[in-house]
Amino acid sequence: MADSKNPKRWLEFANMDLSTAEHLLNKHPTPYEIICYLCQQAAEKYLKGFLIARTAKEPPHIHDLDELCKLCKEISVDFSTVADICSELTEYGVQSKYPTDMAIEKDDVLQAIQDAKTLKSFLQKQAADLFPE
Template sequence: MKFWNEELFFMQNREEVKEWLKKAEADFEGALQLARRRKNPLPDLICFHCQQAAEKYLKAFLVMNEVPFPKTHDLLLLLTLARGFEPRLELYRDLLDLLNPYSIQYRYPGEEATFEEAKNGLKAIKDFRKFVRELFPSELWD
């Protein structure tokens, strides 16, 4: 099943979608690399990069389907916009809800993420990434 108008997509949106996916993959890889550090893996940053990856995967999907979206970090809002094109995205609501606060929660002094939160964030983004990879044509994944 295709979730885009192939002719229109390849003429207009292909490069922008690739850019969103490249940025999402960089955030995903950044979270993984931080988690592999033996000394001070920085759970705050792991959580942040997990949220950012999910956000950018959703935005890539919206661009591919020509859905305008506001400048936002709200994963649940992006999910609402995207699920009309792919209803199975709704199955990931709880996962996105877990990641949603990480865009700002640990970015400033006060609270710090725990290693357990970082571990849960990594599991969430791995599961979400596995699903979203099937939503895009394979040639978009460099």
């Protein structure tokens, strides 16, 4: 599919995930697990969009943000500054989708949204050409 190799489409989907996460924050009861999952998904799509833009290759079919961040660091060492964010968000990729013992609180949700926004802001500086004005 042509869109899967279009980095801007990946970023559009990432933006939709982040926007939806923020919107859900105002719902009652607040779906904490879904919000954290969407933040992980946004981060994954931001990283994959960057990888596609800089390598012209389809990104690996993985959901581990630590691994995706390592691949991005091979392109720009600056990604080491967001490695902790990737580690924090990675756990929400699976654990928040299914019933587990993981207790997600409001502070975790607010941090996940902030982390996804921080990663987006970082990528806007790293790859300004990918983000519309």
